[in-house]
Amino acid sequence: MTKQDGKFFGRGIADCKGDLFVRLTALKNYLDEYGQPPVHIKFLVEGAEEIASQGLDDYFKQHSELFQSDLIIWESGTKNERGQLRITGGNKGISCFEISADSASRNLHSSNSAIIDGALWHLIDGISSLHQHGKISVAGFYDNITAPTLRAKNLAHKMYFSSAKLSKLYQLQYPFLQGDNEEKIKEAYLFAPSFNIEGISGGYEGASVKTVLPAHGGAKFDMRLVPGQDPADVADKVATQLYNNGFGDLKVDYTMGVTAYRSDMDAPLIKELIATAQTVYGGTDSVEVLPTSAGTGPSYNFNHYLHAPIAAIGIGNPNSGAHAPNENVTEADYLSGIEVITQFFANLSAHTRADDHSITA
Amino acid sequence: MTKQDGKFFGRGIADCKGDLFVRLTALKNYLDEYGQPPVHIKFLVEGAEEIASQGLDDYFKQHSELFQSDLIIWESGTKNERGQLRITGGNKGISCFEISADSASRNLHSSNSAIIDGALWHLIDGISSLHQHGKISVAGFYDNITAPTLRAKNLAHKMYFSSAKLSKLYQLQYPFLQGDNEEKIKEAYLFAPSFNIEGISGGYEGASVKTVLPAHGGAKFDMRLVPGQDPADVADKVATQLYNNGFGDLKVDYTMGVTAYRSDMDAPLIKELIATAQTVYGGTDSVEVLPTSAGTGPSYNFNHYLHAPIAAIGIGNPNSGAHAPNENVTEADYLSGIEVITQFFANLSAHTRADDHSITA
Known part of the structure; x- marks a missing residue:
């Protein structure tokens, strides 16, 4: 780790070793x-988040009674570009699978295409049949979804997010799926599940021309899920629809999946944490509250086994560059982060006894 | 070149150096x-057939008057698996092009897939929209096609071809586009144009999972064409249809194309060549006559500039392994090949004068 111009630089310092030290x-x-601590404090440090925490479920099955708590404080968080501290509850889920086509034991000469159907036509026609006008046309896909509460929607509308800025940054070529309705986009x-093609591959992919009739093709997908959807079940539904x-x-072929979890940001201990952060950071408007992140993480497993609400709070900033060689946090955010948690402990101790609550941080 | 067990082995000996020596x-x-020769004999030896003879057109534009002829004897040919010598007139054409999609300047995180449309969806939906139930739904694609004559169809029906054998050899997974109607398949x-996806590529194509929303995707195509279709024009029609x-x-993006040419196998000098081969190889049933090959070659250019019918005759066999390291022809076929051409010259001289006809071989 190095320190320069008021910033700490180091691999994982924003995501998420810095948070652990805070x-x-x-x-x-x-x-x-x-x-002595204000309540029971338990630490669960897991090193496989970047590869989808696939061992966590088994671990919880054996040891979840060790971590029963009243609140789970999650390891990550960052200020938004407006300078507000983001406190986030939960994650979207994900279902990852592959769809593949095999039309022959090996590639044929493409002169056979007048009489033989190739793997790639079946592959793309099949995939294409699974959606229409941006809507996923897989029977049952939208069933049992937990709609966001009005409160959650209101929090979403207040989220700092500019579709125009995102569009410019990435030079997006198509309109947003929700058109220009910024509230619907947020x-x-x-809160919306989605269906993404991560990649597709088949036949000859080099330069110029090669007259093969490909025998094989495949595509990779991730569906981002919301509460109420089961990762393996949606992959099954895709197969049935095909x-x-x-x-x-x-x-x-189902690869892996994570279930979604959305926090109730009105849970008493989460409200306490939010209030503490607002005090430290400078008032109501200094904190942005989101009931879920758009990304995926194992918060469902934590809630499922530990039966506690979850809030993520951290010390990153919009230029922290998580995973980048120059990953960094500011010294000011690091010190504020410590102050929020210390103050939160103090607030808890003011109106609780040690055996009333447990916190897994 | 080596000789073993009655076969000559050598690179290009079947396709097509052996034919030139014959x-x-x-x-x-x-x-x-x-x-003295029976008629004018002209040789045109071109070395770029395997890369689609792209320079031939320019060459003919400058020098076609040197090669004006009454018959063009083509360089290649092979016996079929029934042991018949195949004499073939002309080739299918081809139109090669790529279709690509760009949705952003770089890949996004796939959590954005709930609001942003990716390149790969547009790519596969667009491609998929170009055909239905094996029929190409590109407006104008089938216009102006020269239907095969009844004589040409009859020759096709007599072709040695077993869909069952092909299906077994390649373990084909789908029925033939023409079902089990063997005459329609032949x-x-x-005679049918076709639309083949040579390859498709985009996003993450490695193992397991990578949650990217791909900014780019592309696919390569070849359409096999028949007489009446223009390679650049069909690519334009695809763009218009999209x-x-x-x-x-x-x-x-149009890559390259070749126009189709189908020979009239009743042209007098072609009939003479067929009759000569039948005499040498042992009767009517010893020769199979096809008005076109299913593959592509520059026969259109030869006919277009030299105004002569084309027939391909050669010394290959079903196990010649063109392009393979053990490419071979049998000594018997080599000697028969010489005998056919020598005899053809003799037959011509019997009822013609040297200045009546020219042959480009």
Whole structure:
């Protein structure tokens, strides 16, 4: 780690080693002053988040009773571009699968295309049959979805997000799926499931021309899920829909999945955390509250096994560059982060006894 | 070149250096016996056939008067699996082009897929919209096509071709586009235009999962064409159809093309060549006559500039392995090949004068 111009630089310092040190330092500061913790504090440090925490479920099945808590403070968080501290509850889920087509044991000469159907036609026709006008046409896909509450929608509308800025930054060529309705865009970003083609591959992909009739093709997908959807179940529904659309020859291979979890940001201990942050950071408008992130993480598993609400709070900034070689946090955010957690402990101790609550941080 | 078990082995010996030596040896034999050629004999040796003879058109534009002829004997040919010598007139054409989609300046995180449309959806939906149930739905694509004559169809039906054998050899997973109607399959193989996806590529194509929303995707195509279709024109029609189907954002890049040519196998000098071969190889049933090959070659250019019918005759066999390291011809076929051409010269001289006809071999 190096320090320069008021910033700490180091791999993982924003996502999320810095946050862990903030928690530990806050606890040390609190213990130095008060001698004993305000409530039970439990730490669960897991190193496989970047590869989808696939072992976490098994771990919880064996050890979840160790971490039963009243609140889970999550490891990550960042200020938005407006300078507000983002406190986020939960994640979207994800279902990852592949669809593949095999039309022959090996590629044929393309002169056979007048009489033989190739894998790639079946593949793209099958995939194409699964959506219409941006809507996913997989029977049952939208069933049982937990609609966001009015409160959650209102939080979404207040989110700092500019579709125009995003469009300019990435030189987007198509209109947003929600048109230019900024509120609908924000709602969809946080609450709508989606269907993404991560990649597609088949046949000859080099320069110029090669007259092969490809025997094989495949595509990779991720569906971002919302509460109420099961990752393996939606992949099954895709397979069923392909079959019903006349593409039973296509193979669907489920890769992995994560279930969605959306926090109730009005849960008492989350409201307490938000209030503490607002005090430290400078008032109501200094904090942005989101009921979920648009990304995926294992918050469902935490809630499912530990039965506690979840809030993520952290020390990143819009230029932290998570995963980049120059990943950084500011010293000011680091110190504020410590202050929020220390103050939160103090607030808790003011109106609780140690055995009333447990917190997993 | 090596000789073993009655076969000559050598790179290009079947496709098509052996054929050139057959012609030269036949001419030498004829000259040794008769002192002067039966008609004008012209040789055009071109070395770029495997890369689509793209320079041939320019060459003919400057020098076609040197090669004006009454018959063009083409360089290639092979016996079929039934042991018949195949004499073929002309080739299918081809139109090669790419269709690509660009949705952003770079890949986005796939959490954006709830609000942003990706390149790959547009690409596959656009491509998929260009055909239905194996029929190409590009307006004007089938216009102006020269239907095969009844005689040409009859020749096609007599072609040695087993869809069952092909299906077993390649373990084909789908039925033939013409179902199990063997006559229709043979007709389509020789006379139907087709639309093949050579390859498709976009986004993350490696193992497991990578949650990118791809900014770019592309696919390569070849359309096999028949007489009456123009290669650049069909690519234009694809672009127009994409636009009309709502995919004007997709880019169509024409790579290259070759026009189709189908010979009239009843042209007098071709009939003479066929009759000569039947005599040498052992009767009517020893020769299979096809008005076109299912593959592509520059026969159109030869006919267009030289105004002569074309027939391909050669010395290959079903196991010649053109382009393979063990490419071979049998000594028997080599000698028969020489005999056919020598005899053809003799037959011509029996009822013609040297200045009546020219042959480009």
